[in-house]
Amino acid sequence: MLFTLFLATSLAVLATTLPTINTDGYAPSSIVTRDVCIIGGGSTGTYSAISLHDKGISVVVIEAQDRLGGHTNTYTDPNTNETIDYGVVLFHNISVVNNYFARFNIPLTKAVLSSPGETSTYVDFQTGKIVAGYTPNDPTAALAAYAAQLAQYPYLETGFVLPDSVPADLLLPFGDFVTKYALQDMVGFLFQFAQGLGDLLSQLTLYVFKNFGLSVLQGVQNGFLTTLDQDNSEIYVKALAVLGQDVLLTSHVLAVDRSASSSGGCVKVLVQTPQGVKLILAKKLILTIPPKLHNLEGFDLSTEETSLFLQFQNSAYYTGLLRGTKIPDLTTVNNIGAATQYNLPILPAAYSITPTRVPGLHDVKFGSANALPDEQVKADIIASVNRINAARIFNSTAEPEFAVFASHTPFELTVPKEAIEGGFYKSLYMLQGTRETWYTGAAWHTHDSSLLWVFTEGVLQGVLEGL
Ligand SMILES: Cc1cc2nc3c(=O)[nH]c(=O)nc-3n(C[C@@H](O)[C@@H](O)[C@H](O)COP(=O)(O)OP(=O)(O)OC[C@H]3O[C@@H](n4cnc5c(N)ncnc54)[C@H](O)[C@@H]3O)c2cc1C
Ligand SMILES: *[C@@H]1O[C@H](CO)[C@@H](O)[C@H](O)[C@H]1NC(C)=O
Numbered sequence: 001m002l003f004t005l006f007l008a009t010s011l012a013v014l015a016t017t018l019p020t021i022n023t024d025g026y027a028p029s030s031i032v033t034r035d036v037c038i039i040g041g042g043s044t045g046t047y048s049a050i051s052l053h054d055k056g057i058s059v060v061v062i063e064a065q066d067r068l069g070g071h072t073n074t075y076t077d078p079n080t081n082e083t084i085d086y087g088v089v090l091f092h093n094i095s096v097v098n099n100y101f102a103r104f105n106i107p108l109t110k111a112v113l114s115s116p117g118e119t120s121t122y123v124d125f126q127t128g129k130i131v132a133g134y135t136p137n138d139p140t141a142a143l144a145a146y147a148a149q150l151a152q153y154p155y156l157e158t159g160f161v162l163p164d165s166v167p168a169d170l171l172l173p174f175g176d177f178v179t180k181y182a183l184q185d186m187v188g189f190l191f192q193f194a195q196g197l198g199d200l201l202s203q204l205t206l207y208v209f210k211n212f213g214l215s216v217l218q219g220v221q222n223g224f225l226t227t228l229d230q231d232n233s234e235i236y237v238k239a240l241a242v243l244g245q246d247v248l249l250t251s252h253v254l255a256v257d258r259s260a261s262s263s264g265g266c267v268k269v270l271v272q273t274p275q276g277v278k279l280i281l282a283k284k285l286i287l288t289i290p291p292k293l294h295n296l297e298g299f300d301l302s303t304e305e306t307s308l309f310l311q312f313q314n315s316a317y318y319t320g321l322l323r324g325t326k327i328p329d330l331t332t333v334n335n336i337g338a339a340t341q342y343n344l345p346i347l348p349a350a351y352s353i354t355p356t357r358v359p360g361l362h363d364v365k366f367g368s369a370n371a372l373p374d375e376q377v378k379a380d381i382i383a384s385v386n387r388i389n390a391a392r393i394f395n396s397t398a399e400p401e402f403a404v405f406a407s408h409t410p411f412e413l414t415v416p417k418e419a420i421e422g423g424f425y426k427s428l429y430m431l432q433g434t435r436e437t438w439y440t441g442a443a444w445h446t447h448d449s450s451l452l453w454v455f456t457e458g459v460l461q462g463v464l465e466g467l
């Protein structure tokens, strides 16, 4: 009895300090009652929605953009109608991936990482000049040594379940790890492959291992999959057709109230949609969005949730397609530093400019340790192309312009070494299932759709219990 009283009192206190949603006064047409409410309709949100839908569980997806897909970007060239994936390209050859694409009748094929006849040029984008005498190191032996290190941490392949005492090597800045294990010859390769990590050498080895893990290495050696049509967005277009009214596009959360969840009540989510405000009543919530505090405004975050999420820092990553660069169609231009450690360019900077299957159209990727305004990123890229042409490498005057551009920021979410040592990820994972809230997405594992779908399957098992 005393216990009940205490509980009631503390709940009353909670109720006065956290935002609550008054459900009175909503017309039945504004109330959406579902088993599961999924916030974020990118890679893991869409996967969750389809997986639950196919099991007969009712869902609603809240997505900020006017499409599903998140980091997947596909451009259709208006002259040829050919599609180009300038966001997510590669998948692992594993059953989760094959089953998911088969569900939508979308054929996969082995990804071709560079076409026959393609050449690479190494240019310092700060000067626009070819770096004389530079030849990339053969990373093969260093990659084998890296793989041997990685093999000591197989648990990194499935999530962030770290030992209580986190191995010291995982907490070394990657630059120190490179010198400790003589991995110098793979740094240039890794920098171009594991894009989006911000300053690679100061990033903790843990995050490099998560990003470039054993199955990614396997893919590098044995090949990745991609869609036969080079249209990775097709799965999202088809998923939207399957889910129909259960997806609220161009929508954002106004408030979340989970105060009734401890007594078996619904989670309430108030959403601004283009058709007005909707009240969602759901048994469970799945959060797939980057858990940065600014992205969780209106949520009734607990002290624990707030104290964990506020520790996340993030890098920034951008992608686009350029016309009029005058870079030859089979030429990749890699950005390197003429006089920097391992010839890595100093970020913020473009990683590289690579050909696409449409002549005259080049893909560009840009990285930064911190978020930048889109206009600054675009101007930096255009200035780089202009410097390359001013140096007359390709002997022509370029008039570069963006066919399309997309910011993928915040990208990599990280916490400082001290937080990891202090059990950050253990506490983070303890949130799973509390107040009927489940979490998936890159911050909970890694920026890799295939591996995230495997991870999401595990999360969904928890969601399904008790539904
Ligand atoms: C340029 C680029 C290339 C990549 N290439 C590959 C690749 O080749 N292979 C690979 O496996 N992975 C690749 N990735 C990584 C990518 O697969 C993962 O990052 C994956 O998208 C993560 O899934 P997610 O569900 O966590 O996030 P997302 O796919 O980003 O989904 C999150 C969704 O939530 C939405 N959202 C965010 N905040 C809110 C909010 N407050 N309210 C409502 N909605 C919100 C977003 O609009 C987005 O749709 C690449 C990423 C980038 C940026
Ligand atoms: C591209 O597709 C549109 C719509 O299907 C069609 O009208 C147009 O003729 C196509 N263009 C080319 C070049 O194939």
Ligand SMILES: *[C@@H]1O[C@H](CO)[C@@H](O)[C@H](O)[C@H]1NC(C)=O
Pocket (backbone or CB within 6 Å): 093, 109, 110, 223, 225
């Ligand atoms: C995928 O892996 C299977 C074996 O598991 C193999 O038979 C198949 O050829 C692979 N597909 C591609 C495109 O590499």
Ligand SMILES: *[C@@H]1O[C@H](CO)[C@@H](O)[C@H](O)[C@H]1NC(C)=O
Pocket (backbone or CB within 6 Å): 395
């Ligand atoms: C470069 O351009 C100049 C003048 O426009 C021309 O004379 C020369 O042949 C060109 N060189 C190459 C390699 O195309």
